[in-house]
Amino acid sequence: MAQAVITDAHRRDARTLWDYHQMGQQPRLCDVAIGLGSHDLGVAQHTADLYRSGMVPLVVFSGGNSPTTAERFPRGEAVHYREHAIASGVPDKAILVEPRAGNTGENITFSRAVLAEHGHTPRSVLLVSKPYMQRRAFATCQALWPEVEVVCASEPLTLADYTRSIGNEKLVVDMLVGDLQRVIEYPEQGFAAPQDVPIEVHAAYDRLLAAGFDSRLIHR
Template sequence: MTEGEHVTTTPPAIPAAHRADVECLWAYHHMNHEIRPCDVGIGLGSHDLGVAKIATDLFHRRMYPRLVFTGANAPTTIERVPRGEAVHYREYAIDHGVPAEAILIETQARNTGQNIEFTRRLLTEHQIRPRSVLLMSRPYQQRRAYATCKKLWPEVDVVCASHPLSLDDYVTSIGDVDKVINMLVGDTQRIDTYAELGFAIPQDVPTEVRHAYDRLVAAGYTSRLVQ
């Protein structure tokens, strides 16, 4: 390569044969809640720094006075956030102007149920009893996060939000199209499975969503399915 040349990389692309089905699941998992002020913001840990970004943005927009980041590590996050999900999110928020005293972190949760349970316990320890929470997650985790929160914390009003990216921009931000599709498929399965297990409230799953899910499973996107 000569001086002045630039290496260009092609963004990961959703296979054309599966695009409609992926878009169907993507749209289903967005709750499309209107963002409004709440008592507490809760950022759910994951591999996605977008959670910290939206949490920071909404704090600056005065959507809540107190912010909690919750999350330890999981196999899908250890490489991106080796010191722990909540710790990395807190560092990002502080670096981008959120006062340290406005942030609490919960560093033990390893699943969404624990995110909710441990955050509720942490807030109680600090004598904070919110009536409403702004729950921030990966885009395709919104519906499952909502259903889980309403099961474990039924008295609280829940508003869901995610970093506002299109599907293609989100895939590009993660850099792994297969990972995103597998996670979408896995979260779709969990809507029914976790409700049956008592981990979440039931959610309506439209027929077109079920068919899209079935086709993607048949195409081999099964790495995030629970047995």
């Protein structure tokens, strides 16, 4: 069911999901940053900012193409991220590119392999993602790379700021709902570590689903 009008109640529920998705971790010194490919060039910019602030000595950009990024990043997400980071002052020698990943699990697994190929075995990872994807990225890394300590980071944007950057409020709420579905369901499939979902977050999720914010759901 399509939702034509977004009400204040929907916005309150969306903020509940937004707040839950963000881990609230402060960036700190880590062995490597991994910028997770997507449609959002802000991930590349924030990764570059973290490198230039001295948080990490090395960056991996991970991502190939998906139907939502092929037109925006025709040479692949990681390649375009690398180019943006270099233009933002990150030296090429500090960047590794993983150009094949098509989902978050592959971002983690393939980045780990690229690091190993270059002789790196990090003990801590600064995982840089879209703001609403922090928790899912964290849960995925916990499941697939449990040996590393994970710190999550993203552009310091409010929900209102992020919505303005996307330009489509309905789509943003759909993305918040879709990511929470994955946080809830992926552990059963072995894709992610279980996360505690508070009652109020689950209730907000159920209300938004019932209101038709469902275009980013996965269907089994």
